[in-house]
Amino acid sequence: MHFSPIATMRAGATVAELTEASIPKLAAGCRWGGTTENPVVLFPEGAIRVEGTGRVILELCDGKLALAEIMQRLEAQFMLAPKDKIRADVRMFLERLHDKRIVDF
């Protein structure tokens, strides 16, 4: 699978504190919905269709894994992608969703 979580999302500004020890999870009032073939993340007043890499990342945000562990798993799954790119992209993806109050950490 090609590693490109950002491409599946709309642009948005981002500043937030996300550390290796942070445990990202869906924020209060946000949850999975839609169908098994077309899953979406539901939040107040909207839904995002998360496909491909974005879906893989969000499924790892189960409230148990810390960011460091999530990164390790993604690095193992996307062996062909440079580690720095994976780390940067995952951070940007989670920070954007944090600003939208969809992900907490």
Add this chain to the structure above:
Amino acid sequence: MQNPLALIAEVTHRCPLHCVYCSNPLELIARTEELATGDWLRVFNEAAALGVLHLHLTGGEPITRPDIAELIAGARESRLYTNLITSGIGLNRERLAQLVGAGLDHIQLSFQDSEEGHANWIAGTRAHAHKLELAEWIREHRIAFTANLVVHRQNIDHLDQMIAGLEALQPDRMEIAHAQYYGWALKNRSALLPTRTQLDRAITVVKAAEERMRGRVRIDMVVPDYHARFPKACMGGWGRQLLLIDPSGDVLPCHAATVIPGMTFDSVLEHSLDWIWQNSGAFQKFRGEDWMPEPCRSCDRRKEDFGGCRCQAFLLAGDASLTDPVCELSPLHHLIEDAVREDTAGPRGESSQAPFHVLQEKMADFWSYRTDPK
């Protein structure tokens, strides 16, 4: 044709508040005509099967329905994301816990002002103190919490204080919604419409608040279209994304559609929601682009704003099939400019810090309060 994404269920028109900007129609539906629990539950199931993701339970005050917990549980069982839009009146700590237990995902609590007297004056009843108490109870649960504030000429000058007041309640989201001029708000427009200067200042205030609260509170702003250059994409396009069911079961493409003469609506008591979405004349009337007049028909913006609001075209220009006069390209745009000029010169209320009883006494005829259905 795409499937609808959200269902707005006006489960009752009864409401303990009398807000002067209420978007309900002037002709309200009586309790005796309200749909029964079982009808709503069937409709929620049909909506989910049709592809609807979000259910917005509103009114009137949805809490006045004794079966509201049952409705929430049924909606959740149908896999709908359930939002309760409430004034909070009638919700105590126990009942709130019951609704959360039934599967409520999101609660949207409305505020009229940060100053108690002024807030109660706008709502026409003593509601503000209870809302503050309820906000604390909401934070005891893990659900999404939106604090909603309607902004207009009588409160816009202390918007920064109102935002700070809402921030203290620790919501996940704030909705700063400028009044939209339909229903009771249109009736009270000359007391509500802000000036251009007030609006510009308010936008600066909201932008600064957004920066300050980034990552803590998400702010969504609804701007007043009377000051815009182009119309809003009303309801995301007529019959394109949303359905609204009124308390009696009639299915409407938007809140205000009953004002358009000659429209007939189909009821969930006679047809399935799927049939109504596809075939109801009310939904077909302004769906797509065939109905569009010039300048919309040849305009590139038609795919963004869908010609604006049909109800506003009727209310202001007398014909629902004209371009929304908000659009600066509309030959009737002067109607909006005239309204802004005349109405913003209208009356100003007392200081926002005046107590409720003083405002009531001194300003008895200032505006028309929303009445309650029989």
